[in-house]
Amino acid sequence: MKKIGILKNKIDELGVLNIFVGYKNYLYYKCLMRKYKFDQWHLSPLEWRRYAIELVDYLKNRLKSGDSVVEIGCGLGG
Numbered sequence: 675m676k677k678i679g680i681l682k683n684k685i686d687e688l689g690v691l692n693i694f695v696g697y698k699n700y701l702y703y704k705c706l707m708r709k710y711k712f713d714q715w716h717l718s719p720l721e722w723r724r725y726a727i728e729l730v731d732y733l734k735n736r737l738k739s740g741d742s743v744v745e746i747g748c749g750l751g752g
Contacts, residue, residue: 685693706712733743 688696703714707714737743
């Protein structure tokens with residue numbers, strides 16, 4: 675019964691539509707991970723990585739028109 679209560683609270687918090695959309699996205703990411711052998715981090719949506727949102731907000735408020743940003747990292751290159 676406890677799991678039902680947790681599920682009900684989650685549905686109340688997010689809404690039924692958001693639950694289905696989130697699950698659809700989860701399945702899509704899982705398929706990509708299996709197909710291309712990526713780990714969860716590389717395929718997880720931006721909103722799952724709070725620090726990334728904070729970095730984008732930080733840069734948005736400081737960059738002027740015409741400025742460039744270069745990100746150096748391995749990305750999906752492993």
